[in-house]
Amino acid sequence: MLKIGVTGGIGSGKSTVTDYFSALGITIVDTDVIAREAVEPGTDCLEKIVEHFGKMMLQDNLTLDRAKLRELIFSRPAEKKWLEQLTHPVIRNVTIARLNAAQSPYVILSSPLLLETGQNALVDRVVVVDVSEEQQLERASLRDDVGAHGIKSIIQNQISRQNRLARTDDIIDNSGDLNSTRKQVEDLHQRYLSML
Structure with a gap:
């Protein structure tokens, strides 16, 4: 597939x-x-996170305080590495299983990383959804409760826009309106169907 x-x-x-x-x-x-599923209450990952960082990582309803964890790991590279070594293999195994179980003509793996x-x-192919850094900041600020400094930190921890674009097969320019984005998706959809 x-x-x-x-x-x-x-x-x-x-x-x-x-x-x-x-x-x-x-x-x-979607990774x-x-x-998120990998750190739900009752999972091994959540138990190990609490053992490592303490109960302060839990919200009142015993779910992971993702904002607190994100803030901590982006300021401490060693802790970020520890967390990735814990969660990435779990995420990868579930991702592979879900890709292999897909029943549509082709399957999309959506992953920020x-x-x-x-x-x-x-x-088989990589699509980059591309906008300027200014648009990233503006859109993420409206959506996430992280603040401009936190968003810039996330951008700096992701691969650079130039690197991302250099390693892609297809680009969707999402700087315009929704109709433009939808048309680009429909065009790629037809191209992918023709590759089957």
Whole structure:
């Protein structure tokens, strides 16, 4: 089965793009969703996170305080590495299983860290959803409760826009309106169907 990786920086509009592919009947395997599932209450990953960082990482409802954890790991590279070594193998195994179980004509792997984590080895083609850094900041600020400094930190921890664009097969320019983005998705959809 043809596997397409979709990536882009924070606030680039990956979810908008994958929603359009989904509306065309394409299965989306989203590593953000899998990452959240990997640390749900009762999972080994969450237990190990609490053992390592303490109960302060839990919210009142015993779910992971993702904002607190994100803030901590982006300021401490060694802790970020520890967390990645814990969660990335779990995320990778579930991702592979879901890609292999897909029933649509081709499947999309949506991952903000597709290139950084080597997940691009799981796909046949890479699509980058691209916008300027200014648009990333603006869109992510409206959506996330992180603040400009936090968003800039996330951007700096992701692969650079230039590197991302240099390693792609297809680009969706998401700097325009939604109709423009939808048309680009539909065009790529037809191209991918023709490759089957």
